[in-house]
Amino acid sequence: MSILQEIKNRVRSKSIHVTFVDVGSCNGCDIEVLACLAPRYDIEQYGIYVHNNPREADVLLVMGAITPQWTDKLRDLWDKIPEPKAAIAVGNCPISGCVFARRHMYIEPPVEKYIPIAAQVPGCPPRPTEILNAILSLAPTLFKDYEEKQR
Ligand code: SF4
Structure with missing residues (x-):
């Protein structure tokens, strides 16, 4: 690997682009994710940036117990995110259905069942620090x- 590639890999690891989707939640987990953006947790100090456009994202946060209307849409959304990418299930809902189950x-x-999940953050809702971690x-x-990986 060239020095230039090594530098780019290192710099890129300090610049994580996140997008999020609610596939059928009570909004409790959404509020905790939004709290990560507020001054108290200040997600950008860790080099994490939030986008609405999945084509600009590296990480997809998924909240909610997933309704049937979302199953195909979630897969489409996942396909729009360029490689390398990862999805995180935030809260008990995307893991087990929680109170809705x-x-x-x-x-x-x-x-x-619909997209590969790289990490789970259990809780109802989980704390912002757990989502950040x-x-x-x-x-x-x-x-x-x-x-x-981009090639
Ligand atoms: S895990 Fe709890 S707080 Fe989060 S969306 Fe489900 S019911 Fe709401």
């Missing part, structure tokens, strides 16, 4: 040899 509601969890812990593997 207990009430036998119209949902189709777990989310990993999950994103940061994925970065070293996600961006290892970033230049080569």
Whole structure:
């Protein structure tokens, strides 16, 4: 690997672009993700940037117990994210359906049936620090040899 590639890999690992989707939640987890953007947790100080456009993202945060209407749309969204990429299930809903599963509601969890999930952040809802930890812990593997993975 050239020095230039090594530098790019290292720099890229400090610049993580995240997008998020709610596939059928109570919005509790959405609020915790939004709290990561606020001054108290200040996600950008860790080099994490949030985008609305999946084509600019490296990491997809998925919240919600996934309704049948979202199953194909989630797959389409995942396909739009360029390689290398990773998805994180945020909260109990995308992992097990949480309270919605207990009430036998119209949902189709777990989310990993539809897209590969690299990390799970359990909790109802999880704390912003746990969400931040999950994103940061994925970065070293996600961006290892970033230049080569893009080819
Ligand atoms: S895990 Fe809990 S807080 Fe998060 S969306 Fe599900 S029910 Fe709401």
